[in-house]
Amino acid sequence: EVQLVESGGGLVKPGGSLRLSCAASGFTFTSYSMNWVRQAPGKALEWVSYITSGSTYRYYADSVRGRFSISRDNAKNSVYLQMNSLRAEDTAVYYCARDASDNGFFDYWGQGTLVTVSS
Amino acid sequence: DIQMTQSPSTLSASVGDRVTITCRASQSVSTWLAWYQQKPGKAPKLLIYKTSSLKSGVPSRFSGSGSGTEFTLTISSLQPDDFATYYCQQFNNRPWTFGQGTKVEV
Numbered sequence: 679e680v681q682l683v684e685s686g687g688g689l690v691k692p693g694g695s696l697r698l699s700c701a702a703s704g705f706t707f708t709s710y711s712m713n714w715v716r717q718a719p720g721k722a723l724e725w726v727s728y729i730t731s732g733s734t735y736r737y738y739a740d741s742v743r744g745r746f747s748i749s750r751d752n753a754k755n756s757v758y759l760q761m762n763s764l765r766a767e768d769t770a771v772y773y774c775a776r777d778a779s780d781n782g783f784f785d786y787w788g789q790g791t792l793v794t795v796s797s
Numbered sequence: 798d799i800q801m802t803q804s805p806s807t808l809s810a811s812v813g814d815r816v817t818i819t820c821r822a823s824q825s826v827s828t829w830l831a832w833y834q835q836k837p838g839k840a841p842k843l844l845i846y847k848t849s850s851l852k853s854g855v856p857s858r859f860s861g862s863g864s865g866t867e868f869t870l871t872i873s874s875l876q877p878d879d880f881a882t883y884y885c886q887q888f889n890n891r892p893w894t895f896g897q898g899t900k901v902e903v
Contacts, residue, residue, distance in 0.1 A: 723833075783843065
């Protein structure tokens with residue numbers, strides 16, 4: 679069974695940093711690209727970042743480029759999102775999502791981790 | 798960026814109703830469109846990809862159609878478990894973008 683489990687969310691002050699983790703199991707992690715998708719309270723889904731299976735390519739939404747960094751450790755079956763210079767508008771539930779055969783849609787999602795940016 | 802617009806934003810329906818949700822793209826996305834279902838406090842679940850392909854395990858009452866800029870998600874006979882919010886997503890061009898969601902309520 680495919681499982682994605684996020685962790686690392688919490689309350690952080692504006693300008694602060696946070697690192698999210700996503701532990702994957704139940705599939706061959708090294709065969710899949712991975713994504714982070716977020717959802718602000720009561721709002722729609724927003725794609726945040728993408729990383730290929732071998733970390734060769736990484737893409738970011740304009741709203742986070744230069745502040746967020748995606749990485750992965752295939753030995754640990756994990757993907758990470760380093761978030762710096764956090765703003766109030768980054769407050770959201772952050773989901774880790776598997777990219778379905780590197781097509782750009784998401785066939786499995788984690789349960790999400792809440793990031794709250796507030797003073 | 799490609800803008801995705803769903804209509805309606807909220808839909809009131811009853812069990813057994815046929816329900817149709819529309820998703821329009823600001824430019825052509827060919828057939829590179831997916832639909833997700835999300836219930837309150839839960840992660841989204843993939844229902845349909847590439848416009849009309851049903852993910853394994855998804856009930857056959859869900860179907861999708863369209864191409865270019867206009868797409869529909871149809872639930873042929875609404876079941877109690879189907880009351881949720883539905884999102885379309887284009888994956889023709891990065892950044893991948895979602896619609897604003899359609900809430901199906903009683």
